[in-house]
Amino acid sequence: MIRIRNLHKRFGSKAVLKGLDLEIQPGETMVIIGRSGEGKSVLLKCILNLIEPDRGEIWFDQENILTLKESGRAQFRQRCGMLFQGGALFDSLTIEENVGFGLRRMKNYTEERIRRIVREKLALVGLKDIEHLYPAELSGGMKKRVALARAIAMDPEIILYDEPTTGVDPIMADAINELINEMNRKLPVSSIAVTHDMVSAYKIADRIALLHQGRIVEVGTPAQIKRTRNPLVHQFITGSAHGPISLI
Amino acid sequence: MNRRIMQGLIFLDKFWDPGMNIVEDMGRVFLLSGRLLRAIFKLMLQPVRLRDFYLRPILEQMVRVGVNSIPVVITTALFTGMVLAIQTGVTMESKIAGSSIFIGNIVSLSLVRELGPVLTALLVTGRVGSAIAAEIGSMKITEQIDALRTLAAEPVEYLGIPRFVAMLVMLPVLTVLADVLGTMGGWMVSSLYLEISSTVYWDGVRSGVESLDILSGLIKSLFFAAILCIFALHRGFSTQGGAVGVGRATTSAVVNASITILIVDYFLAQTFALF
Numbered sequence: 001m002i003r004i005r006n007l008h009k010r011f012g013s014k015a016v017l018k019g020l021d022l023e024i025q026p027g028e029t030m031v032i033i034g035r036s037g038e039g040k041s042v043l044l045k046c047i048l049n050l051i052e053p054d055r056g057e058i059w060f061d062q063e064n065i066l067t068l069k070e071s072g073r074a075q076f077r078q079r080c081g082m083l084f085q086g087g088a089l090f091d092s093l094t095i096e097e098n099v100g101f102g103l104r105r106m107k108n109y110t111e112e113r114i115r116r117i118v119r120e121k122l123a124l125v126g127l128k129d130i131e132h133l134y135p136a137e138l139s140g141g142m143k144k145r146v147a148l149a150r151a152i153a154m155d156p157e158i159i160l161y162d163e164p165t166t167g168v169d170p171i172m173a174d175a176i177n178e179l180i181n182e183m184n185r186k187l188p189v190s191s192i193a194v195t196h197d198m199v200s201a202y203k204i205a206d207r208i209a210l211l212h213q214g215r216i217v218e219v220g221t222p223a224q225i226k227r228t229r230n231p232l233v234h235q236f237i238t239g240s241a242h243g244p245i246s247l248i
Numbered sequence: 249m250n251r252r253i254m255q256g257l258i259f260l261d262k263f264w265d266p267g268m269n270i271v272e273d274m275g276r277v278f279l280l281s282g283r284l285l286r287a288i289f290k291l292m293l294q295p296v297r298l299r300d301f302y303l304r305p306i307l308e309q310m311v312r313v314g315v316n317s318i319p320v321v322i323t324t325a326l327f328t329g330m331v332l333a334i335q336t337g338v339t340m341e342s343k344i345a346g347s348s349i350f351i352g353n354i355v356s357l358s359l360v361r362e363l364g365p366v367l368t369a370l371l372v373t374g375r376v377g378s379a380i381a382a383e384i385g386s387m388k389i390t391e392q393i394d395a396l397r398t399l400a401a402e403p404v405e406y407l408g409i410p411r412f413v414a415m416l417v418m419l420p421v422l423t424v425l426a427d428v429l430g431t432m433g434g435w436m437v438s439s440l441y442l443e444i445s446s447t448v449y450w451d452g453v454r455s456g457v458e459s460l461d462i463l464s465g466l467i468k469s470l471f472f473a474a475i476l477c478i479f480a481l482h483r484g485f486s487t488q489g490g491a492v493g494v495g496r497a498t499t500s501a502v503v504n505a506s507i508t509i510l511i512v513d514y515f516l517a518q519t520f521a522l523f
Contacts, residue, residue, distance in 0.1 A: 048397075050394045050397055050398070074400055077397065080398065081398075082394075082395070085391065086391060088392050089388075089392075089395075090392055090395070090396075098424050101399050101401070102399040102400060105301070106400050135327055145482065150399075167422075
């Protein structure tokens with residue numbers, strides 16, 4: 001379980017997170033929706049300790065990970081897998097080396113075993129016989145799937161998705177959504193996804209949270225969110241330019 | 249009077265922010281150097297880790313930094329030696345007839361002490377320093393640097409160590425190559441155009457260059473290697489703002505490293521002059 005308390009982060013004069021609170025239950029898929037630039041990715045990076053928040057607490061099990069030393073944080077990161085927005089595959093390495101990167105660095109496995117795990121994870125995301133290719137040789141959708149295979153290669157307890165369906169066609173987006181659902185069914189993980197794609201949010205979420213002006217303004221199941229009376233949430237999920245959320 | 253002070257303060261204020269930025273930037277450069285050196289030192293105590301994780305990347309970078317730079321270094325050094333010989337030879341001969349027999353002496357000393365290390369460093373800055381900054385900058389804006397950290401690879405170590413070590417090894421090697429080729433270029437021009445016998449030229453080289461000269465040139469190139477690599481890494485890691493940011497990082501890596509190399513060169517020359 002992850003508990004985020006009163007998280008603050010500002011960049012220069014711009015406050016991005018202003019006292020954000022959120023709880024993610026074990027095994028749950030939490031989808032955080034919000035407009036671009038609202039700090040959704042920043043939140044994910046705070047959880048992973050890639051960005052140091054100014055204030056607040058992030059509890060995982062019984063530990064506040066923000067008080068951990070660097071070695072402890074690195075250990076925590078190993079329990080997480082992150083799917084970056086653009087995939088963030090290492091373009092100087094082959095697909096096989098990308099997916100096996102963490103395994104080779106952290107586990108004392110034989111080369112044969114690592115290759116087997118890589119093949120398994122690629123099969124899990126519906127890919128095979130592409131191990132020897134380089135990321136530049138793949139399509140956008142395939143890159144996302146390879147990136148997902150890399151994120152789950154170390155059998156993480158938490159998977160973080162940054163805009164999993166952005167930049168791929170609707171059919172591939174749906175395939176990725178199904179893949180995420182499949183991951184959550186097959187693996188004992190908690191997931192946090194940030195997106196502004198409502199189709200995706202409804203499809204993968206156990207609960208949805210709206211991030212607006214640095215805070216979570218509403219949390220609920222997809223059904224609850226659809227029935228909401230909160231005008232902010234209503235405007236967002238219906239995708240209207242008119243309402244309490246101003247464009248500028 | 250009061251107005252004067254006010255104007256002075258306003259004037260100062262204009263330079264305050266850029267000034268502080270430079271100070272902050274220098275601080276970051278020193279921090280990065282410290283982290284890198286500590287990481288390398290730690291690594292030397294773990295030979296197994298060194299072999300498993302870093303041997304291949306270091307060799308790859310050595311090819312990139314060193315082997316692939318050979319054609320550029322050879323061409324530049326050869327023509328620099330040739331130009332040195334013709335300019336000094338003709339000038340000396342026109343002032344004092346017969347004095348061009350010292351040409352070997354002058355060409356080789358200039359190359360070994362100054363032009364070899366400095367020109368090689370500037371060439372490698374342009375060729376490799378820019379590439380390092382651009383590569384790491386692109387990795388930064390495509391979140392590959394973040395991805396490295398989530399996969400338990402500290403980017404400064406994973407990307408920095410191979411490049412830094414390769415640079416420290418290869419730049420002195422390239423410098424020696426430049427020294428040799430430059431001296432040969434000088435010899436070609438001296439014997440073909442200035443009509444100085446090869447024996448006279450090479451006697452000049454032998455009597456002119458002492459081991460301390462070669463050593464000082466190599467020490468210089470070690471300093472330059474560290475400077476150009478650190479600047480390139482620093483600019484790469486602090487890249488922000490898309491493709492424009494990568495361009496900016498590359499430019500400032502090359503410009504800052506080149507200027508710093510030239511400034512440090514003077515102070516090193518002054519230090520070596522004491523011996």
